Amino acid sequence: MTVYTGNNSTKILAQSVPNTLPLLPLVSVVVFPYNVASFSVHRKRNINLLNSLPTADSLISVGIQRDPNRDAISGLEDLYPIGVSGRLIHKMFLPDGTIQAAVQGLTRVKLKKISTLDPYVIAEISPAHTEGGDDESPSMQRKIIEALDKFETLVKLDPNYSNELVNVLKMNIKGPGRFADLLATYMQLPVAIKAQILCELDCKKRLELVIQLIEDEIARLAVDREVKQRTQMSIEKSQKEYFLRQQLKAIRTELGDVEGAEAEVERLKQRLNDAKLPEHAHKECLAEIERLNLISEASAEYNVVHTHIDWLLNLPWHKMSKDNLDLKHARKILDEDHFGLDEVKDRIIEFLAVLKLKNEMKGPILCLVGPPGVGKTSLGRSVAGAIGREFARISLGGLSDDSEIMGHRRTYVGAMPGRIIQSLKKVGTANPIMMLDEVDKLGRDLRGDPGAALLEVLDPEQNHAFTDRYLDVPFDLSKVLFICTANMLDTIPGPLRDRMEVIRLSGYTLEEKEQIAQTYIIPRQVEQAGLKKGKVRFYKATIREIVRGYTREAGLRNFERRIAGICRKIATRVAAGEIKLDEPVSVKPEDVSDYLGPRLWLPDAAIRKPEIGVVNGLAWTSMGGDTLLIESTRYKGKGDIRVTGSLGDVMKESVTTALSWVRSHAAELNVEVDDFTKYDVHVHFPEGAVPKDGPSAGVSITTALVSLYTGKPVRGDIAMTGEVTLRGKVLAVGGIKEKVLAAYRSGIKHVLLPKINEKDLRDVPEEARKALKISLTDDVRQNLNAAIVGLKLKVPPLETVKPQSKKTRGASDDE
DSSP, X not given: OOEEOOOHHHXXXXXXXXXXXXXXXXXXXXXXXXXXXXEEEOSHHHHHHHHHOOSTTOEEEEEEBSOTTOSSOOSGGGBOSEEEEEXXXXXXXXTTSOEEXXXXXXXXXXXXXXXXXXXXXXXXXXXXXXXXXXXXXXXXXXXXXXXXXXXXXXXXXXXXSOTHHHHHHHTTOOOHHHHHHHHHHXXXXXXXXXXXHHHOOBHHHHHHHHHHXXXXXXXXXXXXXXXXXXXXXXXXXXXXXXXXXXXXXXXXHHHTOOXXXXXXXXXXXXXXXXHTOOHHHHHHHHHHHHHHHTSOTTSHHHHHHHHHHHHHHHSOSSOOOOOOOOHHHHHHHHHHHXXXXXXXXXXHHHHHHHHHHHSOOOOOXXXXXXXXXXXXXXXXXXXXXXXXXXXXXXXXXXXXXXXXXXXXXXXXXXXXXXXXXXHHHHHTOSSOEEEEETGGGOOOBTTBOHHHHHHHHTOTTXXXXXXXXXTOSEEOOTTOEEEEEESOSTTSOHHHHHTSEEEEEOOOOHHHHHHXXXXXXXXXXXXXXXXXXXXXXXXXXXXXXHHHHHOOOSSSHHHHHHHHHXXXXXXXXXXXXXXXXXXXXXXXXXXXXXXXXXXXXXXXXXXXXXXXXXXXXXXXXXXXXXXXXXEEEEEESSSOEEEESSBOHHHHHHHHHHHHHHHHTTTTTTOOTTHHHHEEEEEEOSOTTSOBOOSTTHHHHHHHXXXXXXXXXXXXXXXXXXXXOTTOBEEOOSOHHHXXXXXXXXXXXXXXXXXXXXGGGGGSOHHHHHHSEEEEESBHHHHHHHHBTTOOOSOOOOEEOOOOOOOOSEXXXXX
């Protein structure tokens, strides 16, 4: 037990403390000056020290060990820097070999050096002078009173403190430092905190620290008391509800009324019997119902279990839509809703044909890849109508949490199944057409990888037992016909892409857009604008003017917006009374600017006068094909080359390769070798904010550099694509159809393609093939002769081709 003393003998001893004393390192007790601490000594060195002391009044020093788990200290660094000198006032030997000792603290001392470790510790010490110990100012007296009041509050809150402590404190107020030490002695604090108080030599700061510790302890006790009160109230409330429910149950039994939780359980069991779930799902659902019967309705878990049972019972485990296997009818519906897209339509008809002969088959997993606005998403609903199935669409753009696919575990608050299961419940059948839109725009972060989660969904060998985390029961997805859409394949993970049958969709030609406008877009927009059917007429030339002057896209979205804008302008005139509702309105080419404003693109914008160092390239992006202007210039310098335009590494390497070929063939091109060291070259790809990459601009870059060094201009009505090697060979590239259509839309007259890509020309529409001169090259010199005015290199002549047309609009990667 610890008691407080402060007599004159203590002061005398404190003044005569020597510079070297035996040191008693303690781990569980902190001795403060003018206070007595009683403790048990059991470590070998400390027992040796106490055995060596001749009398009970011997002087020692007491330190606090930093790490209580260490058996013995090895140096001064293992102790707090401040200890106390003390007087051994009592020691008693116990039967187990330990010693019970009592030490009275005298003064704070600084531990300067450990001079001896064995058989016991001896330390060199010096007085640790404190500041403000005699401060009796009014402000300090107020702090002492504040500390006493707060400690009295603590004693009232914590039953572990004796009420007598307050009276002892009131009789022993002898300066702020000693009062703080006395409070720390009585308080139930960790040894490390008490050591911090002991090491504080400023008496005012020491008292403030103790006051803060008392406040923290009061706050903790207040929170504990509030928690205990709430817990007690909750227990009492639960007990009360239990007794009331038992009484209510007895009353209902007496009256023969079985309504309540038992009735709900019986209803769920009846629903389970009517649902005819698969055996594994039936077993799981029955177990959940039995579990629900054991849970109180007031429990939060009751709603969690009940919701899980509802999901299991409401899913269409066996409910199927009856397929319309009339192939002519299905083809008619598909043709009425969408123009072209023959490859996709043929694949759907093939699926129906096999289903008609076999009666049962796994649903195919198609992936429609093409630029925006070509009808990928709307095709899904059309397919569902043609087959007679329900349609569900899931947008995957920006999805970065795999729980959206696989579901959330029921342990989480607000958990629910993934979007696949939610869609099946919504449509109410197990064999819908399910469109996974924008599968190329899936995200990925710390919450998981949705692309990896889709591997099970889109694998015909696995999805017959797809297990949603929320349901925790396998569900058969093999009857679902999945249709994915994407703008590009590059961002789709390889394993996921491998599970899909990829069908590519290209942009529409001018003639196709004319037919689509007259057949689909204009009637739809006229109706949506509230105009009379057949009263608004768009001339063929008007449609061409809109396509060429106000839209430049592979798809139809902007084109339809322009048609809708014209229809709204006409509707405005009708509403204003300028024209009658039944009055026919003809939209002529010269009227388009009045409706839509000035042209956005001038006629044949890509066709320029021949210029030095400027070439029309062809690019293939997720938006379809496009023309890519390449500019180059040179100026006095040291032979450096600079490339700008937001380029990727592959495209930068293409510039380096092209320059190397030009330098190695300087004599053949009649270029002075010194020009490569006297001039710096700058190659720029306009629209610098748009990222560009790939090797297909190699021949265009080479042509621009040869034009720059020879000073000969490049024709403005010619465009080219192809990868070039250091030997000048032209290699194959992708997106031939899209690039040719882009050249056609831009007004280009002559297109140069790699000879290896000749097989891809079968996909180019007849209209574009007739309007363009298409030549094949396998040597970059052929590109140079064709494009650069006045340049004649020794090379075989160009091969101009007119391939046969292909009627289908798409091309499967499996061909």
